Amino acid sequence: MSPKTLTLAQRSNFLPLTPLGYARWRERSLTLLSAQPFGLEREAGLFKALGRPQAGQRWLDVGTSTGFYAGVLAAQGCRVDAADISAGMLRQAAARAPSALISWHQVNLEQSGWDPEGYDGVTAGATLNETADPARLLGELARLLRPGGVVWLMYVTRAPGLTQLALTRLGGLYFPDLAWVSRHLPGLTLEHASQHGAVQFALWRKEEHTSSAVQGAKL
Template sequence: MQGQENLNPDPSSGAGQGNPPLSAAQRSNLLPLTAAGYAWWRARSLRALGADFSLEREAALFRALCRPLPGQDWLDVGTSAGFYAGVLARQGCRVLAVDLSAPMLREGAKREPDARIDWAQLNMERSDLPPASFDGVTVGATLNETRGPADLLRECARVLRPGGQLWLMYLRRTGGPLQAVLGHPAAGGLNFPDPAWVGRCLPGLTRTDGLGVGAVQFERYVKSA
Protein backbone atom coordinates (compact mmCIF):
# COMPACT_ATOMS: atom_id res chain seq x y z
CA MET A 1 0.00 0.00 0.00
CA GLN A 2 1.38 3.42 -0.96
CA GLY A 3 2.69 5.17 2.13
CA GLN A 4 0.64 3.23 4.66
CA GLU A 5 1.44 3.93 8.29
CA ASN A 6 -0.27 4.09 11.66
CA LEU A 7 -0.62 7.63 13.04
CA ASN A 8 -2.61 6.79 16.16
CA PRO A 9 -1.05 7.94 19.45
CA ASP A 10 -1.42 4.29 20.52
CA PRO A 11 -1.04 1.34 18.10
CA SER A 12 -4.65 0.25 18.59
CA SER A 13 -7.32 2.06 16.54
CA GLY A 14 -9.99 2.63 19.12
CA ALA A 15 -10.78 2.30 22.78
CA GLY A 16 -8.20 1.64 25.42
CA GLN A 17 -4.85 3.21 26.26
CA GLY A 18 -6.39 6.68 26.16
CA ASN A 19 -7.85 6.38 22.65
CA PRO A 20 -11.48 7.38 22.00
CA PRO A 21 -14.00 4.52 22.19
CA LEU A 22 -15.56 3.47 18.89
CA SER A 23 -19.21 3.51 17.94
CA ALA A 24 -20.82 0.33 16.61
CA ALA A 25 -20.75 1.83 13.12
CA GLN A 26 -17.02 2.49 13.42
CA ARG A 27 -16.38 -1.04 14.66
CA SER A 28 -18.27 -2.48 11.71
CA ASN A 29 -15.93 -0.62 9.36
CA LEU A 30 -13.01 -2.61 10.76
CA LEU A 31 -14.37 -5.75 9.08
CA PRO A 32 -12.86 -6.77 5.71
CA LEU A 33 -16.33 -7.65 4.42
CA THR A 34 -17.58 -4.11 5.11
CA ALA A 35 -14.56 -2.63 3.35
CA ALA A 36 -15.01 -4.90 0.32
CA GLY A 37 -18.59 -3.72 -0.21
CA TYR A 38 -18.21 -0.08 0.77
CA ALA A 39 -17.49 1.40 -2.67
CA TRP A 40 -20.60 -0.31 -4.06
CA TRP A 41 -22.69 1.15 -1.22
CA ARG A 42 -21.10 4.60 -1.46
CA ALA A 43 -22.01 4.88 -5.13
CA ARG A 44 -25.67 4.22 -4.29
CA SER A 45 -26.00 5.58 -0.77
CA LEU A 46 -27.26 9.10 -1.47
CA ARG A 47 -30.05 7.85 -3.71
CA ALA A 48 -30.94 5.24 -1.09
CA LEU A 49 -31.15 8.08 1.45
CA GLY A 50 -33.54 10.11 -0.67
CA ALA A 51 -31.05 12.36 -2.47
CA ASP A 52 -30.86 11.92 -6.25
CA PHE A 53 -27.15 12.64 -6.31
CA SER A 54 -24.52 10.54 -8.10
CA LEU A 55 -20.85 10.38 -7.19
CA GLU A 56 -20.10 12.33 -10.37
CA ARG A 57 -22.40 15.17 -9.29
CA GLU A 58 -20.93 15.10 -5.77
CA ALA A 59 -17.39 15.35 -7.15
CA ALA A 60 -18.41 18.16 -9.51
CA LEU A 61 -20.04 20.11 -6.65
CA PHE A 62 -16.91 19.73 -4.52
CA ARG A 63 -14.60 20.85 -7.33
CA ALA A 64 -16.80 23.84 -8.19
CA LEU A 65 -17.02 25.14 -4.62
CA CYS A 66 -13.60 24.23 -3.22
CA ARG A 67 -11.48 24.50 -6.39
CA PRO A 68 -8.55 22.41 -5.13
CA LEU A 69 -5.29 23.44 -6.79
CA PRO A 70 -2.28 21.38 -7.90
CA GLY A 71 0.37 21.23 -5.21
CA GLN A 72 -1.99 21.86 -2.30
CA ASP A 73 -1.93 19.58 0.77
CA TRP A 74 -5.27 18.02 1.68
CA LEU A 75 -6.41 15.69 4.44
CA ASP A 76 -9.22 13.23 3.68
CA VAL A 77 -10.79 12.20 6.99
CA GLY A 78 -12.49 8.79 7.12
CA THR A 79 -11.41 8.12 3.55
CA SER A 80 -13.02 4.63 3.42
CA ALA A 81 -12.66 3.54 -0.24
CA GLY A 82 -10.84 6.77 -1.12
CA PHE A 83 -13.52 8.68 -3.05
CA TYR A 84 -12.47 12.23 -2.10
CA ALA A 85 -8.78 11.27 -2.00
CA GLY A 86 -9.03 10.20 -5.63
CA VAL A 87 -10.88 13.37 -6.67
CA LEU A 88 -8.18 15.49 -5.03
CA ALA A 89 -5.25 13.53 -6.47
CA ARG A 90 -6.67 13.90 -9.97
CA GLN A 91 -6.66 17.67 -9.38
CA GLY A 92 -2.94 17.46 -8.64
CA CYS A 93 -3.15 17.73 -4.85
CA ARG A 94 -1.06 15.86 -2.31
CA VAL A 95 -3.41 13.89 -0.06
CA LEU A 96 -3.11 12.25 3.32
CA ALA A 97 -6.03 9.80 3.40
CA VAL A 98 -6.76 8.60 6.94
CA ASP A 99 -9.15 6.04 8.34
CA LEU A 100 -9.29 4.02 11.53
CA SER A 101 -9.89 0.83 9.50
CA ALA A 102 -6.91 -0.96 7.94
CA PRO A 103 -9.19 -2.96 5.57
CA MET A 104 -10.75 0.31 4.34
CA LEU A 105 -7.28 1.75 3.69
CA ARG A 106 -6.28 -1.33 1.72
CA GLU A 107 -9.47 -1.05 -0.34
CA GLY A 108 -8.88 2.65 -0.96
CA ALA A 109 -5.27 2.14 -2.03
CA LYS A 110 -6.39 -0.60 -4.42
CA ARG A 111 -9.06 1.61 -5.99
CA GLU A 112 -6.98 4.82 -6.07
CA PRO A 113 -3.38 3.78 -6.84
CA ASP A 114 -1.98 7.31 -7.06
CA ALA A 115 1.47 8.20 -5.75
CA ARG A 116 0.12 11.59 -4.58
CA ILE A 117 -1.99 9.80 -1.92
CA ASP A 118 -0.51 8.59 1.35
CA TRP A 119 -2.69 6.22 3.39
CA ALA A 120 -2.56 6.22 7.19
CA GLN A 121 -4.49 4.57 10.00
CA LEU A 122 -5.77 7.28 12.33
CA ASN A 123 -8.77 8.15 14.48
CA MET A 124 -9.28 11.89 13.90
CA GLU A 125 -11.20 12.36 17.14
CA ARG A 126 -7.74 12.70 18.60
CA SER A 127 -4.65 13.05 16.47
CA ASP A 128 -1.03 14.09 16.75
CA LEU A 129 -1.03 15.74 13.32
CA PRO A 130 0.78 19.10 13.34
CA PRO A 131 -1.42 22.19 13.58
CA ALA A 132 -2.01 24.34 10.49
CA SER A 133 -0.55 21.71 8.16
CA PHE A 134 -3.23 21.35 5.44
CA ASP A 135 -4.74 23.65 2.83
CA GLY A 136 -7.99 21.70 2.95
CA VAL A 137 -9.82 18.93 4.79
CA THR A 138 -12.60 16.71 3.42
CA VAL A 139 -15.00 14.74 5.62
CA GLY A 140 -17.45 12.54 3.73
CA ALA A 141 -20.12 11.04 6.03
CA THR A 142 -17.60 10.24 8.79
CA LEU A 143 -19.23 12.91 10.94
CA ASN A 144 -22.29 10.65 11.28
CA GLU A 145 -20.32 7.61 12.38
CA THR A 146 -17.81 9.10 14.79
CA ARG A 147 -18.31 8.70 18.53
CA GLY A 148 -17.21 12.29 19.18
CA PRO A 149 -18.33 14.57 16.33
CA ALA A 150 -17.35 17.75 18.19
CA ASP A 151 -13.86 16.35 18.79
CA LEU A 152 -13.51 15.44 15.12
CA LEU A 153 -14.58 18.89 13.96
CA ARG A 154 -12.20 20.53 16.41
CA GLU A 155 -9.30 18.44 15.10
CA CYS A 156 -10.18 19.24 11.48
CA ALA A 157 -10.14 22.95 12.28
CA ARG A 158 -6.87 22.66 14.21
CA VAL A 159 -4.91 21.11 11.33
CA LEU A 160 -6.16 23.66 8.77
CA ARG A 161 -3.90 26.49 7.70
CA PRO A 162 -5.28 30.05 7.92
CA GLY A 163 -7.45 30.53 4.85
CA GLY A 164 -7.81 26.77 4.47
CA GLN A 165 -11.15 25.16 3.71
CA LEU A 166 -13.17 22.38 5.29
CA TRP A 167 -15.62 20.35 3.18
CA LEU A 168 -18.33 18.34 4.93
CA MET A 169 -20.86 15.85 3.65
CA TYR A 170 -23.19 14.38 6.29
CA LEU A 171 -26.76 13.40 7.07
CA ARG A 172 -28.35 16.21 9.02
CA ARG A 173 -30.90 15.78 11.80
CA THR A 174 -34.48 15.32 10.60
CA GLY A 175 -36.09 14.05 13.80
CA GLY A 176 -37.43 11.02 11.95
CA PRO A 177 -38.01 7.63 13.62
CA LEU A 178 -35.30 5.88 11.58
CA GLN A 179 -32.66 8.29 12.82
CA ALA A 180 -33.82 7.67 16.37
CA VAL A 181 -33.33 3.93 15.88
CA LEU A 182 -29.93 4.28 14.20
CA GLY A 183 -28.78 6.58 16.98
CA HIS A 184 -29.19 3.79 19.53
CA PRO A 185 -25.78 2.33 20.46
CA ALA A 186 -26.83 -1.23 19.59
CA ALA A 187 -28.09 -0.15 16.14
CA GLY A 188 -24.94 1.68 15.09
CA GLY A 189 -24.67 4.64 17.42
CA LEU A 190 -24.93 7.08 14.54
CA ASN A 191 -25.34 10.79 15.18
CA PHE A 192 -27.17 13.26 12.95
CA PRO A 193 -25.92 16.80 13.54
CA ASP A 194 -27.90 19.95 12.99
CA PRO A 195 -26.05 22.39 10.67
CA ALA A 196 -26.34 25.15 13.29
CA TRP A 197 -24.65 22.87 15.83
CA VAL A 198 -21.86 22.09 13.35
CA GLY A 199 -21.26 25.82 12.93
CA ARG A 200 -21.01 26.31 16.69
CA CYS A 201 -18.31 23.62 16.81
CA LEU A 202 -16.20 25.59 14.32
CA PRO A 203 -15.84 29.03 15.95
CA GLY A 204 -12.76 30.01 13.94
CA LEU A 205 -14.32 29.09 10.60
CA THR A 206 -16.95 30.76 8.42
CA ARG A 207 -19.50 28.81 6.41
CA THR A 208 -19.43 30.04 2.82
CA ASP A 209 -21.66 27.44 1.15
CA GLY A 210 -24.37 25.02 2.22
CA LEU A 211 -26.63 22.75 0.19
CA GLY A 212 -29.26 20.34 1.46
CA VAL A 213 -30.37 17.50 -0.82
CA GLY A 214 -32.95 15.44 1.00
CA ALA A 215 -31.39 14.67 4.36
CA VAL A 216 -27.87 15.04 2.91
CA GLN A 217 -25.96 18.21 3.78
CA PHE A 218 -22.96 19.60 1.88
CA GLU A 219 -21.04 22.48 3.49
CA ARG A 220 -17.89 24.47 2.87
CA TYR A 221 -16.13 26.37 5.67
CA VAL A 222 -13.08 28.64 5.48
CA LYS A 223 -10.68 29.22 8.37
CA SER A 224 -10.01 32.82 9.31
CA ALA A 225 -6.76 34.14 7.88
Protein backbone atom coordinates in the same frame (compact mmCIF):
# COMPACT_ATOMS: atom_id res chain seq x y z
CA MET B 1 -5.71 0.07 16.76
CA SER B 2 -8.21 -0.92 19.44
CA PRO B 3 -11.88 -0.56 18.52
CA LYS B 4 -12.98 -0.42 22.20
CA THR B 5 -13.55 3.35 22.26
CA LEU B 6 -15.28 3.43 18.88
CA THR B 7 -18.97 3.53 18.05
CA LEU B 8 -20.69 0.42 16.73
CA ALA B 9 -20.81 2.08 13.31
CA GLN B 10 -17.04 2.62 13.41
CA ARG B 11 -16.34 -0.91 14.64
CA SER B 12 -18.27 -2.33 11.69
CA ASN B 13 -15.46 -1.05 9.44
CA PHE B 14 -13.14 -3.68 10.93
CA LEU B 15 -15.32 -6.55 9.70
CA PRO B 16 -13.71 -8.30 6.70
CA LEU B 17 -16.72 -7.86 4.39
CA THR B 18 -17.36 -4.16 5.06
CA PRO B 19 -14.43 -2.79 3.02
CA LEU B 20 -15.27 -5.17 0.17
CA GLY B 21 -18.85 -3.92 -0.16
CA TYR B 22 -18.49 -0.30 0.85
CA ALA B 23 -17.55 1.11 -2.55
CA ARG B 24 -20.74 -0.29 -4.09
CA TRP B 25 -22.82 1.24 -1.29
CA ARG B 26 -21.00 4.57 -1.66
CA GLU B 27 -21.89 4.71 -5.36
CA ARG B 28 -25.60 4.44 -4.54
CA SER B 29 -25.94 5.94 -1.08
CA LEU B 30 -26.55 9.59 -1.98
CA THR B 31 -29.21 8.68 -4.52
CA LEU B 32 -31.04 6.70 -1.81
CA LEU B 33 -30.57 9.34 0.90
CA SER B 34 -31.44 12.32 -1.28
CA ALA B 35 -34.31 10.67 -3.20
CA GLN B 36 -32.88 11.97 -6.48
CA PRO B 37 -30.16 10.87 -8.90
CA PHE B 38 -26.92 11.74 -7.11
CA GLY B 39 -23.98 9.64 -8.26
CA LEU B 40 -20.31 10.07 -7.47
CA GLU B 41 -19.68 12.17 -10.58
CA ARG B 42 -22.24 14.73 -9.47
CA GLU B 43 -20.80 14.78 -5.94
CA ALA B 44 -17.27 15.25 -7.28
CA GLY B 45 -18.42 18.07 -9.55
CA LEU B 46 -20.10 19.89 -6.68
CA PHE B 47 -17.01 19.58 -4.51
CA LYS B 48 -14.62 20.75 -7.21
CA ALA B 49 -16.78 23.74 -8.10
CA LEU B 50 -17.04 24.93 -4.51
CA GLY B 51 -13.88 23.64 -2.83
CA ARG B 52 -11.73 24.58 -5.83
CA PRO B 53 -8.81 22.23 -5.09
CA GLN B 54 -5.66 23.34 -6.91
CA ALA B 55 -2.57 21.44 -8.04
CA GLY B 56 0.18 21.59 -5.43
CA GLN B 57 -2.16 22.15 -2.49
CA ARG B 58 -2.05 19.84 0.52
CA TRP B 59 -5.33 18.26 1.64
CA LEU B 60 -6.46 15.92 4.40
CA ASP B 61 -9.22 13.38 3.68
CA VAL B 62 -10.74 12.28 6.99
CA GLY B 63 -12.36 8.86 7.14
CA THR B 64 -11.33 8.21 3.57
CA SER B 65 -12.99 4.75 3.49
CA THR B 66 -12.38 3.54 -0.08
CA GLY B 67 -10.71 6.78 -1.13
CA PHE B 68 -13.37 8.69 -3.07
CA TYR B 69 -12.38 12.23 -2.08
CA ALA B 70 -8.69 11.34 -1.96
CA GLY B 71 -8.91 10.19 -5.57
CA VAL B 72 -10.76 13.33 -6.68
CA LEU B 73 -8.12 15.51 -5.02
CA ALA B 74 -5.19 13.59 -6.48
CA ALA B 75 -6.73 13.88 -9.95
CA GLN B 76 -6.62 17.67 -9.44
CA GLY B 77 -2.91 17.49 -8.62
CA CYS B 78 -3.25 17.90 -4.85
CA ARG B 79 -1.07 16.12 -2.31
CA VAL B 80 -3.34 14.15 0.01
CA ASP B 81 -3.05 12.60 3.45
CA ALA B 82 -5.91 10.07 3.52
CA ALA B 83 -6.77 8.81 7.00
CA ASP B 84 -9.01 5.99 8.19
CA ILE B 85 -9.26 3.79 11.27
CA SER B 86 -9.63 0.59 9.21
CA ALA B 87 -6.66 -1.10 7.56
CA GLY B 88 -9.09 -3.02 5.35
CA MET B 89 -10.64 0.20 4.08
CA LEU B 90 -7.21 1.64 3.36
CA ARG B 91 -6.22 -1.42 1.35
CA GLN B 92 -9.34 -1.07 -0.78
CA ALA B 93 -8.75 2.66 -1.14
CA ALA B 94 -5.16 2.24 -2.27
CA ALA B 95 -6.30 -0.28 -4.89
CA ARG B 96 -9.15 1.93 -6.15
CA ALA B 97 -7.29 5.26 -6.10
CA PRO B 98 -3.63 4.48 -6.78
CA SER B 99 -1.60 7.68 -6.87
CA ALA B 100 1.86 8.79 -5.78
CA LEU B 101 0.16 11.97 -4.53
CA ILE B 102 -1.79 10.10 -1.83
CA SER B 103 -0.32 8.96 1.49
CA TRP B 104 -2.50 6.46 3.37
CA HIS B 105 -2.64 6.58 7.19
CA GLN B 106 -4.36 4.27 9.66
CA VAL B 107 -5.19 6.79 12.35
CA ASN B 108 -8.16 8.06 14.34
CA LEU B 109 -7.88 11.83 14.02
CA GLU B 110 -10.36 12.28 16.84
CA GLN B 111 -7.84 10.78 19.27
CA SER B 112 -4.39 11.00 17.73
CA GLY B 113 -3.16 14.55 18.25
CA TRP B 114 -2.16 14.53 14.57
CA ASP B 115 0.02 17.57 14.08
CA PRO B 116 1.51 18.13 10.61
CA GLU B 117 1.83 21.56 9.03
CA GLY B 118 -1.47 23.24 8.18
CA TYR B 119 -3.60 21.91 5.33
CA ASP B 120 -5.05 23.92 2.47
CA GLY B 121 -8.24 21.90 2.76
CA VAL B 122 -9.97 19.08 4.61
CA THR B 123 -12.64 16.74 3.27
CA ALA B 124 -14.86 14.37 5.23
CA GLY B 125 -17.58 12.30 3.63
CA ALA B 126 -20.09 11.02 6.23
CA THR B 127 -17.33 10.57 8.84
CA LEU B 128 -19.09 13.06 11.09
CA ASN B 129 -22.09 10.73 11.39
CA GLU B 130 -20.04 7.81 12.68
CA THR B 131 -17.43 9.33 14.96
CA ALA B 132 -17.63 8.83 18.73
CA ASP B 133 -17.02 12.49 19.59
CA PRO B 134 -18.09 14.70 16.67
CA ALA B 135 -17.39 17.96 18.52
CA ARG B 136 -13.81 16.91 19.20
CA LEU B 137 -13.32 15.81 15.59
CA LEU B 138 -14.55 19.15 14.25
CA GLY B 139 -12.24 21.00 16.60
CA GLU B 140 -9.32 18.97 15.29
CA LEU B 141 -10.22 19.74 11.69
CA ALA B 142 -10.32 23.45 12.47
CA ARG B 143 -6.96 23.22 14.24
CA LEU B 144 -5.25 21.41 11.37
CA LEU B 145 -6.38 23.92 8.75
CA ARG B 146 -4.14 26.80 7.71
CA PRO B 147 -5.60 30.34 7.62
CA GLY B 148 -7.63 30.71 4.42
CA GLY B 149 -8.07 26.94 4.09
CA VAL B 150 -11.43 25.20 3.70
CA VAL B 151 -13.34 22.34 5.30
CA TRP B 152 -15.75 20.40 3.06
CA LEU B 153 -18.26 18.13 4.79
CA MET B 154 -20.84 15.74 3.43
CA TYR B 155 -23.06 14.14 6.07
CA VAL B 156 -26.59 13.04 6.85
CA THR B 157 -28.30 15.85 8.70
CA ARG B 158 -30.93 15.73 11.42
CA ALA B 159 -34.42 14.73 10.35
CA PRO B 160 -37.66 14.03 12.24
CA GLY B 161 -38.79 10.47 12.83
CA LEU B 162 -37.82 7.36 14.73
CA THR B 163 -35.25 5.97 12.28
CA GLN B 164 -32.44 8.34 13.21
CA LEU B 165 -33.25 7.94 16.90
CA ALA B 166 -32.90 4.17 16.60
CA LEU B 167 -29.64 4.48 14.65
CA THR B 168 -28.27 6.85 17.28
CA ARG B 169 -29.10 4.57 20.19
CA LEU B 170 -28.21 1.27 18.56
CA GLY B 171 -25.35 2.22 16.25
CA GLY B 172 -23.88 5.30 17.86
CA LEU B 173 -24.59 7.40 14.79
CA TYR B 174 -24.98 11.17 15.14
CA PHE B 175 -27.04 13.42 12.88
CA PRO B 176 -26.09 17.08 13.43
CA ASP B 177 -27.78 20.13 12.02
CA LEU B 178 -25.85 22.82 10.21
CA ALA B 179 -25.92 25.35 13.05
CA TRP B 180 -24.44 22.82 15.48
CA VAL B 181 -21.60 21.99 13.08
CA SER B 182 -20.80 25.68 12.52
CA ARG B 183 -20.61 26.28 16.28
CA HIS B 184 -18.00 23.55 16.58
CA LEU B 185 -15.73 24.87 13.83
CA PRO B 186 -14.12 27.79 15.70
CA GLY B 187 -12.61 30.51 13.55
CA LEU B 188 -14.33 29.27 10.37
CA THR B 189 -17.03 30.99 8.32
CA LEU B 190 -19.73 29.10 6.42
CA GLU B 191 -19.46 29.88 2.69
CA HIS B 192 -21.83 27.33 1.15
CA ALA B 193 -24.54 24.96 2.30
CA SER B 194 -26.94 22.90 0.23
CA GLN B 195 -29.23 20.10 1.34
CA HIS B 196 -30.49 17.30 -0.90
CA GLY B 197 -33.00 15.17 0.95
CA ALA B 198 -31.19 14.06 4.12
CA VAL B 199 -27.74 14.84 2.68
CA GLN B 200 -26.00 18.04 3.72
CA PHE B 201 -23.06 19.51 1.83
CA ALA B 202 -21.26 22.48 3.35
CA LEU B 203 -18.03 24.44 2.98
CA TRP B 204 -16.36 26.57 5.65
CA ARG B 205 -13.26 28.77 5.36
CA LYS B 206 -10.80 29.53 8.12
CA GLU B 207 -10.30 33.20 8.85
CA GLU B 208 -7.07 34.62 7.47
CA HIS B 209 -6.10 36.60 10.57
CA THR B 210 -7.59 34.68 13.47
CA SER B 211 -4.61 35.28 15.76
CA SER B 212 -4.54 39.02 15.04
CA ALA B 213 -8.25 39.32 15.75
CA VAL B 214 -7.82 37.53 19.06
CA GLN B 215 -4.89 39.76 20.05
CA GLY B 216 -6.87 42.89 19.13
CA ALA B 217 -9.80 41.74 21.29
CA LYS B 218 -7.46 41.44 24.28
CA LEU B 219 -6.14 45.04 24.01
